[in-house]
Amino acid sequence: MITKRVIPCLDVDNARVVKGVSFVNIQDAGDPVELAKMYSDEGADELVFLDITASEQGRETMRNLVREVAKVINIPFTVGGGIKDLNDARALLLNGADKVSINTAAVNNPSLIKDLMRIYGKQCVVVAIDAKRNYDLKHRKNVIKTDKGRCWFEVYIYGGKKATGIDAIEWAKKVERLGAGEILLTSIDNDGKKDGYDLILTKAISHAVNIPIIASGGCGKPKHMLDVFREAGADAALAASIFHYREYTIQEVKRYLKRNNVIVRL
Numbered sequence: 001m002i003t004k005r006v007i008p009c010l011d012v013d014n015a016r017v018v019k020g021v022s023f024v025n026i027q028d029a030g031d032p033v034e035l036a037k038m039y040s041d042e043g044a045d046e047l048v049f050l051d052i053t054a055s056e057q058g059r060e061t062m063r064n065l066v067r068e069v070a071k072v073i074n075i076p077f078t079v080g081g082g083i084k085d086l087n088d089a090r091a092l093l094l095n096g097a098d099k100v101s102i103n104t105a106a107v108n109n110p111s112l113i114k115d116l117m118r119i120y121g122k123q124c125v126v127v128a129i130d131a132k133r134n135y136d137l138k139h140r141k142n143v144i145k146t147d148k149g150r151c152w153f154e155v156y157i158y159g160g161k162k163a164t165g166i167d168a169i170e171w172a173k174k175v176e177r178l179g180a181g182e183i184l185l186t187s188i189d190n191d192g193k194k195d196g197y198d199l200i201l202t203k204a205i206s207h208a209v210n211i212p213i214i215a216s217g218g219c220g221k222p223k224h225m226l227d228v229f230r231e232a233g234a235d236a237a238l239a240a241s242i243f244h245y246r247e248y249t250i251q252e253v254k255r256y257l258k259r260n261n262v263i264v265r266l
Contacts, residue, residue: 003263004229005045005236006253007214008243010035012081013053015065017244030244033068039243040073042250045265047073048184048214048238050101050128051081053159063095070096078126080184086115093120101184103128104157107164107171110178117179126214127180130156131168131201132188142169146200153201160188168201169208176209183209184238187217192241194220197228206233214238222248222256229262 010017010032017030036047049069051062066079079092080101089100100120106113106127116125131153137143140152153168172183185205187198197218206213212235215228219239228234242248254264 002235003265004234004257005214006225006250006257006264007046007048007236007238008035008039008044008250009048009050009216009238009240010069011050011240012062012065013051015062032065033072035244036069037072039250040075043254043266044075044250045236046076046078048078048080048101049097050079053081063091066092066097067095078184080126080128085109085112086119089116089120093124099124099126099181101126101128103130106175107155107157107166110174113175113178113180117181122179122181125179125181126184127175127182128184128186129168129172129175129205130160130186130188132156132160132163133201134163140167142167142204144200144204153204156188160191169204172205172209176211180211182212182214182235184214184216190218191216193218194241196220196224197232197234197237199227199232202228202232202234206235212236222253225253226257226260226262229257 012032017032017035070077076098078099078101079097083089083100083102084105092100133151134154135149135151142152143150155164155166155168155171157164187201190198195218197215202215214236215234216238225237228237254266257264
């Protein structure tokens, strides 16, 4: 069996880690360098750093801060936000990132996925998909039954600010074909609410593709990670506030998962 990964996420704005609910109501959560070192020391499998306003503001990712974070960790490091082209990706990799995560740029220029894969290898390319339920079913192919009725999942860009009209399941299939090595899948509906991941969304995407899925959005306790591994087929579970506010440590979560027969690295 494949080892499941537990990944803390640093959503960064103005050089501070922040956390919101459904991508709004943002609050301060700490210093990114201090949190990164703590998570690395605690045994996180990877770290994700997302500059959440870079694309919306049309600016580059904070390279100096990425470099400072990279200095204090010894785990794989994924960086996203504000990457527009190959030069932006190269700059982040030179400043300590092991992988780059693209969302807005991938939607606006899908060939960027293929170009990144060709130059750096697919193991370096993460495509982030921010998806939200849409209950307007007109002319929709991938309609899914949920507890709140039938819906489809729509891709959003610019930090969850702009709807694209793109079906998340079809988009996941396309990014795999273009060369993405894994998908960082965030439920905008569940983000920050701590009620659990969107298992329906995660399962639909994980069944549609053959590359790893990092589930994101909604984790409030270790059982939510157990559920997204067991019921939705996620390969990794990403969480933010439960770690930032010390509700649980990385090791507490991993020990819980191990007790429930999930293979994790302790």
